[in-house]
Amino acid sequence: MSEDLEDRLRQALRPVSPGEEFSARLLGRVAAATPPPAPNCHTPRRRVAANWWLSAGLAASVLLALGIRHRASESQERLAGLAARQQVFAALRVTNQKLDLAYLTVRSESEDQL
Amino acid sequence: MSADDEFAQARAGNTAALVALIREHQRAVYSIALRMLGKREAAEDLTQEVFMQLGAKIGSIASKEHLRFWLRQVTANRAIDQLRHDARFQMLPLGEETSMFGADEDADPLLKRQLQGLLAELAAPARAVLLLRYQEDLDPVDIARTLEMPINTVKSHLKRSLAALRARCGLTTI
Numbered sequence: 471m472s473e474d475l476e477d478r479l480r481q482a483l484r485p486v487s488p489g490e491e492f493s494a495r496l497l498g499r500v501a502a503a504t505p506p507p508a509p510n511c512h513t514p515r516r517r518v519a520a521n522w523w524l525s526a527g528l529a530a531s532v533l534l535a536l537g538i539r540h541r542a543s544e545s546q547e548r549l550a551g552l553a554a555r556q557q558v559f560a561a562l563r564v565t566n567q568k569l570d571l572a573y574l575t576v577r578s579e580s581e582d583q584l
Numbered sequence: 585m586s587a588d589d590e591f592a593q594a595r596a597g598n599t600a601a602l603v604a605l606i607r608e609h610q611r612a613v614y615s616i617a618l619r620m621l622g623k624r625e626a627a628e629d630l631t632q633e634v635f636m637q638l639g640a641k642i643g644s645i646a647s648k649e650h651l652r653f654w655l656r657q658v659t660a661n662r663a664i665d666q667l668r669h670d671a672r673f674q675m676l677p678l679g680e681e682t683s684m685f686g687a688d689e690d691a692d693p694l695l696k697r698q699l700q701g702l703l704a705e706l707a708a709p710a711r712a713v714l715l716l717r718y719q720e721d722l723d724p725v726d727i728a729r730t731l732e733m734p735i736n737t738v739k740s741h742l743k744r745s746l747a748a749l750r751a752r753c754g755l756t757t758i
Contacts, residue, residue: 480719483619496606
């Protein structure tokens with residue numbers, strides 16, 4: 471008896487339709503109020519990330535170019551220094567040889583006079 | 585598109601998928617609202633509020649089962665709040681013009697009439713318990729979870745409502 475009543479209750483309480491007019495109005499309002507799809511929200515974020523990487527890449531390239539230029543100028547200065555040092559040594563060697571020659575000449579002349 | 589795909593797309597912001605979900609659940613939501621509040625305009629307003637809230641919160645709903653639970657919970661609790669706080673619903677006159685039941689010819693017309701009278705007499709929480717049990721076919725444990733009420737309270741509401749309906753219909757209690 472109790473189960474019979476419960477079955478009859480279920481039958482009487484089947485969901486009813488709100489009607490097409492209300493349904494259309496409801497769906498229209500919900501559709502109008504729904505924010506745009508999420509994928510659009512990701513595009514600017516991706517663009518910002520791409521711009522960041524581009525800027526970082528450019529900055530790194532500029533720094534690398536400046537570093538290479540600085541290194542090249544340093545090595546040129548070093549080569550010029552080495553060349554100057556060699557010239558000084560060569561000049562000293564020549565001077566030494568000339569002094570030795572002068573000394574020997576003076577000494578041989580003194581020995582001749584004695 | 586499968587039902588799960590449709591739900592996933594609605595969560596991702598696809599309006600067409602959200603509209604399809606609303607079509608699927610609008611009968612249940614509207615029927616709870618109508619049988620709780622007893623007035624067609626009030627039921628339409630509540631149904632619209634619930635689905636507008638769904639549109640804003642769909643991203644936080646985890647699955648189709650969670651969606652079904654959420655819709656029943658929000659609809660029933662909002663209706664209970666309205667019945668408690670809004671003077672228009674304090675003495676609910678369920679007029680003959682309000683069609684709370686479908687045009688199911690197999691359903692017992694005497695039972696429908698007595699049920700309508702019983703729903704008008706029941707307090708809001710007891711009314712929600714009866715609807716969730718026999719309209720939505722939830723078991724007492726799920727009703728307790730949905731309405732956040734002790735299981736024994738749910739059982740006693742059901743027992744008293746059935747006894748009252750039986751008495752109204754002139755049926756003997758077994």
